[in-house]
Amino acid sequence: MPKLFLAFLFVLCFSVAALRENTPSISVATPRQPDVNTGAGLLSSLMGDSRRMFANHFFSKADAYFHSGYYPTIFDRSASPERSHLQGGGGEQPEGEDHNHSEHDEKAGFLGEPLDCLESFGRNFFPSQHSHLETGNERELLPWLKLSAELDPQKIETYTIASFWLRTRLGKTNEAEQFLREGLHANPNSYEILFELGRICEENHKDTACAHNLYALALQKWTDEKNRGGSPDEFVCQQITAFAARLEERAGNFPAAIGYLEKLKEISPAKDLIGKQILDLRAKIDGPGIPLKK
Amino acid sequence: MINNALAVAGIVIKELYRRKDFYVLFVLTALITLLLGCVNFFNDDRIARYLKEICLLLIWISSLIIAVTTTARQIPAERENRTIFPLLAKPLTRGHLVFGKFLGCWFASGLSLVVFYFFFCVVSGAREHQWPLLIYLQALWLHWILLALVVAMVLLGSIMFAAPSSNSTICFIFIVGILLVGRHLHRIAIQLQEPIRTIVSVIYFAIPHLEFYDIREMIVHNLPPISMLACLIATVYAIGYTAFFLIATWLVFRRKSLTA
Numbered sequence: 001m002p003k004l005f006l007a008f009l010f011v012l013c014f015s016v017a018a019l020r021e022n023t024p025s026i027s028v029a030t031p032r033q034p035d036v037n038t039g040a041g042l043l044s045s046l047m048g049d050s051r052r053m054f055a056n057h058f059f060s061k062a063d064a065y066f067h068s069g070y071y072p073t074i075f076d077r078s079a080s081p082e083r084s085h086l087q088g089g090g091g092e093q094p095e096g097e098d099h100n101h102s103e104h105d106e107k108a109g110f111l112g113e114p115l116d117c118l119e120s121f122g123r124n125f126f127p128s129q130h131s132h133l134e135t136g137n138e139r140e141l142l143p144w145l146k147l148s149a150e151l152d153p154q155k156i157e158t159y160t161i162a163s164f165w166l167r168t169r170l171g172k173t174n175e176a177e178q179f180l181r182e183g184l185h186a187n188p189n190s191y192e193i194l195f196e197l198g199r200i201c202e203e204n205h206k207d208t209a210c211a212h213n214l215y216a217l218a219l220q221k222w223t224d225e226k227n228r229g230g231s232p233d234e235f236v237c238q239q240i241t242a243f244a245a246r247l248e249e250r251a252g253n254f255p256a257a258i259g260y261l262e263k264l265k266e267i268s269p270a271k272d273l274i275g276k277q278i279l280d281l282r283a284k285i286d287g288p289g290i291p292l293k294k
Numbered sequence: 295m296i297n298n299a300l301a302v303a304g305i306v307i308k309e310l311y312r313r314k315d316f317y318v319l320f321v322l323t324a325l326i327t328l329l330l331g332c333v334n335f336f337n338d339d340r341i342a343r344y345l346k347e348i349c350l351l352l353i354w355i356s357s358l359i360i361a362v363t364t365t366a367r368q369i370p371a372e373r374e375n376r377t378i379f380p381l382l383a384k385p386l387t388r389g390h391l392v393f394g395k396f397l398g399c400w401f402a403s404g405l406s407l408v409v410f411y412f413f414f415c416v417v418s419g420a421r422e423h424q425w426p427l428l429i430y431l432q433a434l435w436l437h438w439i440l441l442a443l444v445v446a447m448v449l450l451g452s453i454m455f456a457a458p459s460s461n462s463t464i465c466f467i468f469i470v471g472i473l474l475v476g477r478h479l480h481r482i483a484i485q486l487q488e489p490i491r492t493i494v495s496v497i498y499f500a501i502p503h504l505e506f507y508d509i510r511e512m513i514v515h516n517l518p519p520i521s522m523l524a525c526l527i528a529t530v531y532a533i534g535y536t537a538f539f540l541i542a543t544w545l546v547f548r549r550k551s552l553t554a
Contacts, residue, residue: 065343065515068515068517069511069512069514069515069517073478075475075478075481075482076478076481115480115481115484116480116499118477118480118498118499118503119477119480121506121524121527122477122503122505122506124506124520124521124524125436125505125506125507125508125509125512125520125524125528126505126508126509126511126512127511127512127515127517139336139338139340139341140341140342140343140344142335142336142338142341143333143335143341143344144344146335146336162336166336170336170338172336172337172338175336175337179336
């Protein structure tokens with residue numbers, strides 16, 4: 001009887017395996033995913049949606065590394081900041097502003113006062129002081145971000161954040177661009193990645209024509225997503241239009257710059273300031289040229 | 295007593311290097327670490343912390359497997375093979391046997407730890423070009439002290455549970471549970487209703503806090519060594535629990551029938 005039961009189980013397993021083999025459409029690939037021949041496609045076939053869970057874990061791991069291990073566990077999570085601190089790096093903030101210590105000290109004191117002597121003593125054995133990676137040690141984040149991107153190629157912030165650290169702190173512009181291009185391959189409609197690529201063209205390669213095209217394309221993708229009924233990130237749109245306007249202004253193309261600023265004014269909370277910039281640009285177009293030197 | 299215990303311990307140490315467990319685990323640890331070390335992340339060969347973290351994790355897993363499985367089979371194997379009867383012939387008492395088995399398993403685990411940490415030290419130094427030996431020695435010491443506690447606990451389990459496999463499984467669950475949630479139990483307890491709150495709080499204060507001996511995070515993030523006083527207190531804490539488990543083992547083993 002046990003042998004019969006084992007034989008039955010074997011036949012059942014074989015049948016399920018054969019059924020699975022003939023059903024390639026079981027793949028959990030989303031419409032934006034690359035084909036299953038790529039590494040990401042293979043991972044998605046093998047791991048299903050669990051890969052996203054692991055990708056998030058590795059992304060958090062990178063964040064924990066950024067804070068030198070001083071990071072809340074799931075038990076401390078309620079008292080911790082909801083947004084990853086690494087995300088500060090992906091934005092347009094200037095260097096230093098993304099890791100404001102006083103802000104962190106307020107937010108990240110998740111350990112609180114020890115409840116008892118055991119907890120107090122236990123704090124000798126794990127990182128219980130807040131610090132950040134600096135002086136090139138930011139490179140230690142990169143393996144986890146890379147792994148996160150491998151597991152979930154649709155997690156766009158992984159590419160933009162890795163790119164930020166690579167180009168601003170580690171001087172690895174080419175690697176940043178390559179990684180962003182991989183991200184763009186997996187997410188062809190990502191305006192965030194296009195914007196980051198534009199910044200590399202503008203700030204690192206000094207290729208204003210390329211940057212202009214990428215900003216324009218990013219803005220178009222943002223608008224397309226908005227028109228499709230999505231809820232694209234307005235902050236990124238503000239960044240795109242502000243950077244594009246600045247680029248046009250530097251090139252002396254004031255009408256185009258005004259066009260971008262008009263768009264920015266629609267969505268920005270600082271409408272007065274932008275209105276003033278528009279007036280200044282109009283004055284430059286209309287009024288007589290101001291001599292640079294007397 | 296010491297001579298008798300050391301004689302028993304010598305046999306256990308010989309058993310460790312005759313068996314393949316240590317070699318397999320060490321080769322696996324080395325292989326996985328070296329393979330991961332070969333991975334190129336953004337053409338930067340100075341990235342080291344991920345490698346240290348994974349290597350230390352593998353060392354911890356391997357050391358726990360070696361300590362738990364070696365200890366769990368000691369007394370049951372002697373009983374099963376009936377070699378316990380000649381062993382317990384005078385002048386060796388049951389207390390000597392328990393202490394000898396403990397010393398043997400602890401020393402054997404310590405030997406394997408030295409090899410593992412030497413490998414870690416080489417890998418880490420080769421990658422980072424720095425040798426923070428003091429914190430490495432602290433990590434090795436605390437890890438070894440933790441294994442004393444674990445060995446004593448498993449030895450008690452080997453007397454209480456029917457088979458080495460069930461003992462190993464229960465001990466692994468207990469150890470991993472403490473390492474993962476041990477330090478959070480009190481904070482969890484204060485969010486619960488009575489009487490669960492009191493029960494969880496009692497468990498928190500009663501369990502041996504194995505997480506004190508895990509300073510991997512400090513090593514991975516290149517943090518300064520922990521204070522020697524904290525090390526000393528942790529050592530005394532572990533000695534207390536180890537003694538408790540050993541005495542409990544002896545008390546249970548004293549009344550245990552060897553033929554059952």
